[in-house]
Amino acid sequence: MVFICSVATAQLPINWIDPLNEGVLQGRLADNDITGYNRLPDSVKSVVREPVWALGTNNAGVYVNFKTNAKEIQVRYTVSGALDMPHMPKTGVSGLDLYASNNNGEWYWTPGDYRFKDTITYSFGPVKENSHRIYRLYLPLYNTVxxxxxxxxxxxxxxFQKEEESPIIIYGTSIAQGGCASRPGLAWSNLLGRALNTPxxxxxxSGNGRLEKPIIDLIANTPSRVIILDCLPNLTGVTPENTERIDSLIQAAVYQLRASQPNTPIVLTDHSSGFNKNILDETDNTLYEQTTQxxxxxxxxxxxxGVKNLYHLRNADIALDINSTVDYAHPNDFGMVKISDAYQRLIEQFLR
Incomplete structure (x- = not known):
């Protein structure tokens, strides 16, 4: 849908558009039963745990694609949660991020002038006018618009632009949700989407990526290009009982997904931390390593x-170091790039 209005005045008014009303939100399940800017359909509210539902109202990975010849882009919005966390700034928890791509798939970034008040505002630009450029506006990682x-x-x-390709679906923990990127575009899932140019x-x-059946059901029913299961950071434990639980959850998830999508590549991922001789906390190292094992x-x-099209992303391939996290679990921006790069290298091996 194209919006055009021309007014010959010294200072032209702003034309405001609600992307929710236009039905142009990307980066979430194709389900007409989704309320507002949520990530989960209303139909699962009664079957998922309360924390999962609450986190599903956060907007991690949701974005809007559009073309415009405007030299400046304004955004105003409200959120329902706290603006920041002790280990993650307002710009990551509650902020926006604006990127753009050209016809050759090259990406650009537009810094924003932001104000965090009851109504949050971002002003992007001025930028060089280009009606062929496709903008991508990322929504907050840890808040609810x-x-x-x-x-x-x-x-x-x-x-507004809508994508029709089958997506990569990521089921994971706080790390996948985007903790603790400084801004939404640097969450590893968003980095990966731009690197592979795919939805x-x-x-x-956060704290609740546990390979639970209601979420596996949603993934199984969504035709996917790749499925990533990156839940080990929320399944940590060193007891034999926990080892059995991890095995049971992984087996059930993979067999259900394989039955629904016989040819879709499935990636199982190690805990991204652990196996680091330069970390002095032996307790965390041991816990993360045993979970990965x-x-x-x-x-x-x-x-x-004999399960086919099953792949493994190793801790060593991610290679987080002592400069990669805020707390030896949640990656900073540098760690996010490492995670995205590792996934990109793996996925490009089987999606050629």
Whole structure:
């Protein structure tokens, strides 16, 4: 849909558009049963745990694509949660991020002038006018947008773009949700989407990415290009009982997904931390390493059983170091790039 309005005045008014009303939100499940800017459909509210539902109202990975010839882009919106966290700034928890791509797939970034008040505002630009450029506006990672409008000068045009390709779906933890990127575009899922130029759906739930059946059901029913299961950081434990639980959850998830999508590549991921001799906290190292070993054993069992198109992203391939996290679990921006790069290298091996 194209919006055009021309007013010959010294200072033109702003034309404000609500992306929710236009039905142009990207990066979430294709389900008409989704309320507001949520990531999960209303139909699962009664079957997922309360924390999962609450986190599903956060907007991690949700974005809007559009073309415009405007030199400045304004956004105003409100959120329902706290603006920041002790280890993550307002710009990551509650902020926006604006990127743009050209016809050759090259990406650009537009810094924003922001004000965090009851109504949050971002002003992007001025930028060089280009009606062929496709902008991508990322929504907050750890907050819930309750209302939003995108504004351009009333003599400019804005045309929203919708993607039709099958997505990469990520089921994970706080790390997948985006903790602790300084801004939304630097969450590893969003980095990966731009690197591979493919839609990505982020089903990361802070502290609650536990390979639970209601979420696996949603993924199984969504035709996908790749499915990533990155839940080990929320399944940590060193007891034999926990090792058995990890194996049971992984086996159930993979077999259900394989039955629904026989040819879709599935990636099982190690805990991104651990195996680091330069970390002095032996307790965390041991915990993360034993969790990874339990996941690896389950992966090998599935491979021996003949499960096809099953891949493994190793801790060593991610290679987080002592400069990569804020707390030896949640990556900073540098760690986010490392994670995205590792996934990109792996996925490009089988999506050629």
């Amino acid at each position: 309750t209302w939003m409008e995108i504004g351009v000068s009333s003599d400019a045009t804005i045309e 990505v759906i982020n089903l990361g739930f 339990a996941g690896l054993a389950s992966f090998e069992k599935l491979k021996q059983a």
